[in-house]
Amino acid sequence: MTLKIFGSSLSTCTRRVAVVCKEKNIPYELVSIDLAKGEHKAPSFTQNQPFGQVPYIDDDGFILYESRAIARYLAKKYAGQGTQELIPSEAKAEALFEQAASTETSNFDPFASGIVFEKVFKIRRGLQTNEARVAELATSLNSKLEAYEVILSKQKYLAGDNVTLADLFHLPYGSMLRPAGHGELLEKHPNVARWWNDITNRPSWLAVKDGA
Structure with missing residues (x-):
């Protein structure tokens, strides 16, 4: 299953996650959330991101929010591909x-x-x-x-x-x-x-x- 990023294309924190995906050669699908329409405050969104902020990810059923936490997760899960040691191991x-x-x-x-x-x-x-x-x-x-x-x-x-x-x-x-x-x-x-x-x-x- 392709990693899904629920966010906004121009959002700072969404791009923080996206740049790590590019570094690690991780394919992803951006599920666009319209911030102007308040979609990030809708119950369907806040059930996965209780603060109503973008982004969060769905990695084959694993839900995670906060861009820096997501980045750490992806860097560790895909440690063997793309740019190495984005989190050093020693x-x-x-x-x-x-x-x-x-x-x-x-x-x-x-x-x-x-x-x-x-x-x-x-x-x-x-x-x-x-x-x-x-x-x-x-x-x-x-x-x-x-x-x-x-x-x-x-x-x-x-x-x-x-x-x-x-x-x-x-x-x-x-x-x-x-x-x-x-x-x-x-x-x-x-x-x-x-x-x-x-x-x-x-x-x-x-x-x-x-x-x-």
């Missing part, structure tokens, strides 16, 4: 991966997603951007990326010299910083810019960046 390497993954969750996502919410999602909904909030988030994210610069001056990727899920997790919201008017944050630090150019030009991301 104990210390895995610990460094988890450190990098936690870094994305704590030190990148809240600020990047906050900027995107204010500058892109609010506008789409006809709401007014809180520019003071955007400025605060941009200052914080720049400070975090200064620490990224230190890390990436010593190694190619966030967990070492091989790409992992921790790097890929940055792609959906990071790619929206430019449309949000803050793409320079990923370009002003040379090693961050080198890393960002690398991961955004991976064939997996190029395949899903405009839609899962």
Whole structure:
């Protein structure tokens, strides 16, 4: 049975799952959920994703939600195909991966997603951007990326010299910083810019960046 992803083609978290599928050569069927019509809040959806958020997957009857959890599951289930060691198997390497993954969750996502919410999602909904909030988030994210610069001056990727899920997790919201008017944050630090150019030009991301 083909893996089914219940989500929206342009959703950040749906594309986070899709890019991992591309890295691991996993065929999938996108079951399109119309967010504008509120299909993600319908009982038929929330019986599988109680928070009413996209995406969730159906892997031959196994239901799983939360994009990072899905990514870990797929990377482990299909460990032998596609890009290897998206989750390293050796104990210390895995610990460094988890450190990098936690870094994305704590030190990148809240600020990047906050900027995107204010500058892109609010506008789409006809709401007014809180520019003071955007400025605060941009200052914080720049400070975090200064620490990224230190890390990436010593190694190619966030967990070492091989790409992992921790790097890929940055792609959906990071790619929206430019449309949000803050793409320079990923370009002003040379090693961050080198890393960002690398991961955004991976064939997996190029395949899903405009839609899962």
